[in-house]
Amino acid sequence: xxxAKKIFWDGVRAEVPxxxxxxxxxxxxxxxxxxxxxxxxxxQMMSSVLFAGSAQFVTAQLIQSATPGPVIILTxxxxxxxxxxxxxxxxxxxxxxxxxxxxxxxxxxxxxAYAPSVLNYEGKGITPAGHWFLLGAGFSLWFTWQVxxxxxxxxxxxxxxELPLDFALPLTxxxxxxxxxxxxxxxxxxxSAGVIALLAYNLPxxxxxxxxxxxxxxxxxxxxxxxxxxxxx
Amino acid sequence: MNIWLVMLAGGLITFxxxxxxxxxxxxxxxxxxxxxxxxxVPPAVLSxxxxxxxxxxxxxxxxxxxxxxxxxGIIAIIAAWVSRNTLxxxxxxxxxxxxxxxx
Numbered sequence: 649x650x651x652a653k654k655i656f657w658d659g660v661r662a663e664v665p666x667x668x669x670x671x672x673x674x675x676x677x678x679x680x681x682x683x684x685x686x687x688x689x690x691x692q693m694m695s696s697v698l699f700a701g702s703a704q705f706v707t708a709q710l711i712q713s714a715t716p717g718p719v720i721i722l723t724x725x726x727x728x729x730x731x732x733x734x735x736x737x738x739x740x741x742x743x744x745x746x747x748x749x750x751x752x753x754x755x756x757x758x759x760x761a762y763a764p765s766v767l768n769y770e771g772k773g774i775t776p777a778g779h780w781f782l783l784g785a786g787f788s789l790w791f792t793w794q795v796x797x798x799x800x801x802x803x804x805x806x807x808x809x810e811l812p813l814d815f816a817l818p819l820t821x822x823x824x825x826x827x828x829x830x831x832x833x834x835x836x837x838x839x840s841a842g843v844i845a846l847l848a849y850n851l852p853x854x855x856x857x858x859x860x861x862x863x864x865x866x867x868x869x870x871x872x873x874x875x876x877x878x879x880x881x
Numbered sequence: 882m883n884i885w886l887v888m889l890a891g892g893l894i895t896f897x898x899x900x901x902x903x904x905x906x907x908x909x910x911x912x913x914x915x916x917x918x919x920x921x922v923p924p925a926v927l928s929x930x931x932x933x934x935x936x937x938x939x940x941x942x943x944x945x946x947x948x949x950x951x952x953x954g955i956i957a958i959i960a961a962w963v964s965r966n967t968l969x970x971x972x973x974x975x976x977x978x979x980x981x982x983x984x
Contacts, residue, residue, distance in 0.1 A: 665967050690884055697892040707891065717887045724891035730926060731899045736915070737922040739906035750907065754900035759930070766923050815950065815978055816971060818934035819957050823970035825927040826961035834924050841925035842932035846942060849933050857929050864925025869918040 652777045659784025662764035665823070669816030670701075670760060670789060671796045677704055678800020684712035688801050695797040699790065700758060702854065703727045726853040733861060734762040738782070741769045745779055753779060756786025760817075763824050770828075833875065837868030953978035 674695070681691035686708060698704050703724045710720045734757055742750060765782040772778065829835045841864025848856030911919075935954035936942055946952070957974030964970065 662967075665971050668971070686884065690888070694888050697888045698895060699892070700895050703891065703895065707887070711884060711887075717883070717890075720887050721890045721894065725894045725898070728895045728898055731895065732901055733922050733926065735899050735902035736906065736911075737919045739903045740911055740916070740919075742903050743907050745907075750903050751900065754903050755896055757899040757903075759926075763923065763927060770920070770923075812975075812978055812982070815934075815953070815975065818931050818954065819971045819974040820967065821927045821931050822954065822957045822974065823961045823967040825924050825931065826958055826970075827965045828924055834921070837921040838924040838928040842928040845929035845933050846936055849937055849942075850940065856933075857926075860929035861922070861925045864928065865918050865921040868921035868925065869914070872917060 652780045655777050655780040656784040658768070659765065659781035659786075660788045661784075662768065662781075663760070663785040663788045665820045666760045666764070666817065667788065667792045669814060669820060670792055671799075672813040673701060673817070674793050674796025675800035675803065677701065677708070678797040678802075679804050680705065680800075681708045681797075682801055682804060684708040686711060691801050692794070692797055695793055696790075698724070699755070699793065700724075700728055700731075701793075706853075723853055726855065729858050730759075730854070730861060731757060733865075734759075734766075737766055738762065738769070741774050741778055742782075744774075744776075749779060753782050753786065756782070756790055758786070758789060760789050761786035763821060767824055767828065833868045833871035836871050837864040840864050840867045949978060949981035952981055 677695070678691055681694065681704070682688065686694070691708075694704050694707065698707065706723055706727055707720055710723060715723075735754065738753075738757070742753060745753070761782060764785050768781050769778060825838060829838055841860045843860075844863045845856055845860035848859050850856070851859070931954070935951045936944060936948070938948070938950075944951070953974050956977040957970050960973040961970040
């Protein structure tokens with residue numbers, strides 16, 4: 649098997665645990681969008697045109713409450729603002745790629761594709777075929793999102809709520825972030841971001857998440873500059 | 882405003898944000914401080930997603946032993962720390978949530 653193919657499948661494999669949580673989430677979105685008054689085609693198309701879970705939920709809600717279009721568009725922009733951080737974070741690893749690749753991978757750049765990919769890149773550094781990892785993670789997520797949306801549209805409200813499958817997503821993020829918390833600045837970044845996210849949770853449009861992320865990033869960076877390399881552990 | 886127009890504009894803006902810095906940093910060097918700061922994006926963003934999932938129920942902070950998601954989350958954090966294995970962490974966390982839910 650050639651290198652690119654192997655790395656693509658590594659990306660798919662790293663994505664699988666996340667897909668367990670994404671599938672019910674996509675089904676709930678499909679059912680909710682129909683309920684909000686979107687047609688089946690509109691509900692399905694939103695999953696590929698927007699391709700952003702939380703923004704799709706918010707959009708469906710706002711359409712239901714007859715919010716003016718420009719307000720919905722602005723809301724989508726704010727809810728998805730965190731993707732600029734992901735874009736900056738992955739940019740060094742994708743720098744050498746052609747414009748076509750950059751466009752394709754940008755389209756696939758969601759929370760769930762970003763998380764396993766950035767950990768892979770931080771471990772392996774910049775490699776010639778590394779972008780296949782993000783393609784594998786991003787494409788398997790995209791495919792699952794389309795299929796689960798279709799299931800949700802088809803099944804409507806008949807989704808059992810007893811199984812807490814949505815818990816698989818935070819669990820996967822825990823499995824990814826905990827092993828990286830070795831040095832003090834990393835731990836401080838994670839803790840401060842987590843606390844601010846709790847305190848600012850009720851800010852509208854996920855602004856609390858952005859505020860929390862920026863706080864964590866600034867605190868981590870400041871602590872790193874303060875500590876001499878010997879003191880870091 | 883037409884739903885399709887809203888979706889298309891929202892989709893273009895979302896794509897634009899995902900593409901923005903991948904494009905810009907392909908043309909310009911990433912400044913050194915920025916490069917340092919970007920290492921903290923994963924722990925900061927992921928923790929900011931995880932903690933509210935564990936601690937917030939119906940829009941309010943739910944910090945008690947009745948909160949089984951918090952307890953299952955703590956068990957998963959310990960499992961992740963000890964095993965450093967993604968699949969095992971998810972299984973342990975899920976099992977903890979189901980068992981605590983039964984109790």
